[in-house]
Amino acid sequence: MIGIDNISKRFGSYAALNDISLDVRSGEFLALLGPSGSGKTTLLRIIAGLEFPDEGQVSFNGEDVTGLKVADRKVGFVFQHYALFKHMTVAQNVAFGLSVRSRRQRPPKAQIRARAEELLQLVQLGGLGGRYPAQLSGGQRQRVALARALAVEPQLLLLDEPFGALDAKVRKDLRRWLRHLHGQMGLTTIFVTHDQEEALELADRVVVMDHGVIEQVGTPEEIYMKPSSGFVSDFVGETNSLPVSVVAGRPQFFDRAIDVEVAPAGDGPARLDFRPHDVSVCGEGAGCLPVLVTGVYRRGGDWRIEGEVAGVDKPLEIDMSAASSPPQIGQRLGLRINRGMLFAEGVQQ
Numbered sequence: 001m002i003g004i005d006n007i008s009k010r011f012g013s014y015a016a017l018n019d020i021s022l023d024v025r026s027g028e029f030l031a032l033l034g035p036s037g038s039g040k041t042t043l044l045r046i047i048a049g050l051e052f053p054d055e056g057q058v059s060f061n062g063e064d065v066t067g068l069k070v071a072d073r074k075v076g077f078v079f080q081h082y083a084l085f086k087h088m089t090v091a092q093n094v095a096f097g098l099s100v101r102s103r104r105q106r107p108p109k110a111q112i113r114a115r116a117e118e119l120l121q122l123v124q125l126g127g128l129g130g131r132y133p134a135q136l137s138g139g140q141r142q143r144v145a146l147a148r149a150l151a152v153e154p155q156l157l158l159l160d161e162p163f164g165a166l167d168a169k170v171r172k173d174l175r176r177w178l179r180h181l182h183g184q185m186g187l188t189t190i191f192v193t194h195d196q197e198e199a200l201e202l203a204d205r206v207v208v209m210d211h212g213v214i215e216q217v218g219t220p221e222e223i224y225m226k227p228s229s230g231f232v233s234d235f236v237g238e239t240n241s242l243p244v245s246v247v248a249g250r251p252q253f254f255d256r257a258i259d260v261e262v263a264p265a266g267d268g269p270a271r272l273d274f275r276p277h278d279v280s281v282c283g284e285g286a287g288c289l290p291v292l293v294t295g296v297y298r299r300g301g302d303w304r305i306e307g308e309v310a311g312v313d314k315p316l317e318i319d320m321s322a323a324s325s326p327p328q329i330g331q332r333l334g335l336r337i338n339r340g341m342l343f344a345e346g347v348q349q
């Protein structure tokens, strides 16, 4: 549905986007994920028509819209601090996009009112149309902002950190609700987030960005299980990194062979990443990594263990089921890494 072809955008001498290409499918829920300054918002604004690229093309359904302004693109958007109009009721806020249309395109007043109420029902705020924004909670206001974006029947919904300012519990509820709404309305939705959990939970596909380029595009499963680079492995989910050398396709940590399931890699210096839950305790034998326990915390149904490994600056973080008794601080453990990922790049300590 949306084609982004070789988009570049500079602000002065700073390249905010560098030759970005991406196809977004109709009905897809797509997350743009990346650290601050990676270019997510700039890309979203270019898709919206709020910003224009220096090079490249944006198309909707095969039609070039690169030069079209926001009003002509039929997109709805919600930004993190996109304030509602304080002096208008909730219903008037929702109806705003329809009521400012030119007379010829504007539906009759009664119809606008009915549409606003229908949308308020949809965002589960039925009956609150007469209130003012100040009389709503933060989560309710975000839902009004969404209803306002949906009122103009956009073909595309763009969300920039829509739940960023809300507390964790409300965020979680709204995420689930948004996922449901997206499916129900058959929208194409693109949202920006720097929260990897939000991206993995909501999106059909995740676009991981860094320094104005796309690092990886894939399903949440692909991004988490098969990150294409050390950056993605680090940024998406928790990761431990060991500096290793690959000898005959197998990782070695100093002179110790690590017995781990990895995709084959070329020989030479590399980095072995593994997730906190991809380990188990083993003996002192070959293939086990000696770790000194330096911290033990309770994390939900798991123990989170912090441990030191000689030759690695950053402590390892590992999870063990809270059903077992935790190791003691000062204890030495042998760890087996059950699943790892090899990257031909250095470890940043």
Ligand SMILES: Nc1ncnc2c1ncn2[C@@H]1O[C@H](COP(=O)(O)OP(=O)(O)OP(=O)(O)O)[C@@H](O)[C@H]1O
Binding pocket: 011, 012, 014, 016, 034, 035, 036, 037, 038, 039, 040, 041, 042, 043, 194
């Ligand atoms: N109008 C502008 N003028 C100058 N520089 C800009 C402008 N807009 C963005 N930038 C710069 O471009 C880079 C990318 O910004 P962008 O807002 O796209 O990043 P982001 O990934 O959305 O970050 P965040 O998560 O912090 O919102 C940043 O370094 C930013 O300072």
